[in-house]
Amino acid sequence: MLFDTHCHLDDPRLYKELDSVLARAAEAGVRRITTIGCATDIESVSSAVELARQHPDRITATVGVHPHDAKHLTPELRDAVHEAGKDATVVAIGETGLDFHYSHSPRLAQEAAFRAQIAIAKELKKPLVIHTRSAPTDTLRILREESAKEVGGIIHCFSEDQAFAAAALDLGFVSSFSGIVTFKKAVEVRDAARQQPADSLLIETDAPYLAPIPKRGKLNEPAYVTHTAACIAELRDEEPEALAEQTYRNALRVFGISE
Numbered sequence: 487m488l489f490d491t492h493c494h495l496d497d498p499r500l501y502k503e504l505d506s507v508l509a510r511a512a513e514a515g516v517r518r519i520t521t522i523g524c525a526t527d528i529e530s531v532s533s534a535v536e537l538a539r540q541h542p543d544r545i546t547a548t549v550g551v552h553p554h555d556a557k558h559l560t561p562e563l564r565d566a567v568h569e570a571g572k573d574a575t576v577v578a579i580g581e582t583g584l585d586f587h588y589s590h591s592p593r594l595a596q597e598a599a600f601r602a603q604i605a606i607a608k609e610l611k612k613p614l615v616i617h618t619r620s621a622p623t624d625t626l627r628i629l630r631e632e633s634a635k636e637v638g639g640i641i642h643c644f645s646e647d648q649a650f651a652a653a654a655l656d657l658g659f660v661s662s663f664s665g666i667v668t669f670k671k672a673v674e675v676r677d678a679a680r681q682q683p684a685d686s687l688l689i690e691t692d693a694p695y696l697a698p699i700p701k702r703g704k705l706n707e708p709a710y711v712t713h714t715a716a717c718i719a720e721l722r723d724e725e726p727e728a729l730a731e732q733t734y735r736n737a738l739r740v741f742g743i744s745e
Contacts, residue, residue: 487515487734488514488515488516489518489519489733490518490689490708491642491662491690491741492520492522492640492643493521493708494522494693494694495545495693497694499705500693504537507709508708510707514708515730517734518546519545519708520737521538521547522534523548525558525566525567526551526558528562528563531563531567532573535576539575545575546577548576548579548580548615550581550582551563551582551603552582552585553584553591553617554585554591555590555591556591556592557595567579576612577613577741577742578612578615578640579607579610580603580615580617580639580642581642582614584618584624584628585619585620585621586619586621588619600628601632604629604632604637605632607634607639608632608633608634613638614634614637615642616640616642618645626653630657634658634659637658638658638659639659640688641654641661642662642692643663644661644664645672645675646674646675646678647677647678648674648677648681648682661678661682661688663675663679663682663687663689663718664691664692665692665699666696667698668699668717685732687732688733688737689711689718691711693708693710700713715730
C-alpha cells in the first residue's frame with residue numbers, strides 16, 4: 487500500500503495514456519496519488535483538480551504556481567488559485583517555493599509568489615508543497631518569516647542534507663524523497679532519508695521526471711515509486727512493507743485525508 491505524494495498526471499506524456507498509467511500503479515500497489523497543479527494562467531489553475539474529480543478514490547490534487555512560473559502570478563491568478571484551493575479534492579497549496587538553480591523567474595518574483603501562496607495556504611488552512619533548489623537558506627527564512635508553521639507541509643523531491651531536513655521539520659515540514667535517493671552519488675540525500683524520523687517521511691515520483699534506478703532514463707510514472715520505497719527501506723534497514731505502510735499513513739495525516 488503506497489502513496490505517490492507528488493507527480494504530474496496532467497503532463498501530456500502521462501495524460502495521453504492515463505488509464506494505463508493508473509492501471510500499472512494499481513498493479514504495483516500504489517493506492518493513492520497526489521497530482522500537482524502548476525498553473526501558468528487562470529485557465530490552467532484547475533487542471534489537477536479536474537483529474538482528481540474524475541478519480542476521487544485514488545487521486546487528490548494541489549493548486550499553485552511553480553517558482554519557474556512565478557513571474558506569471560498576477561492578482562487575478564492569485565485569486566484563481568485561492569478559489570480553486572477551496573475544492574474538496576485539493577489537499578495542499580503548491581508546489582511553490584524558490585528555484586535559484588534555473589531562475590526561470592526573477593528571484594524577487596519567486597519570493598513574492600512564495601509569500602503569496604503561503605498566505606493562501608494559511609487562509610484555507612491547507613498544507614504547503616515546497617519546491618526548493620539552490621535556495622536552502624532563503625527557503626527556510628521565508629517559511630519562518632511568513633509563519634508557515636501554522637499549516638506545515640512537505641519539502642518535495644528532497645535534495646538537500648540532513649541538517650536542512652531537521653530545520654524544515656522544526657518548521658512543521660516533512661520531507662518527501664524521490665528517485666534521487668536511489669542514485670549512489672546522492673550521498674547527502676540518502677543520508678537524510680536514513681535519518682529522517684519515521685513519522686515525517688514521505689515518498690514520491692515527481693513523474694514524469696526523475697525515474698529511479700532501475701528505471702533511470704525512462705519516462706517516470708507512479709508505479710515506479712515502489713523502487714524508491716524499496717531503496718529507502720534498505721537504507722533504513724526496514725522491511726519494505728512496513729515502510730510502505732508508514733509512509734502511506736504519514737501522507738494521509740499530512741494531507742488531512744481520512745480513510
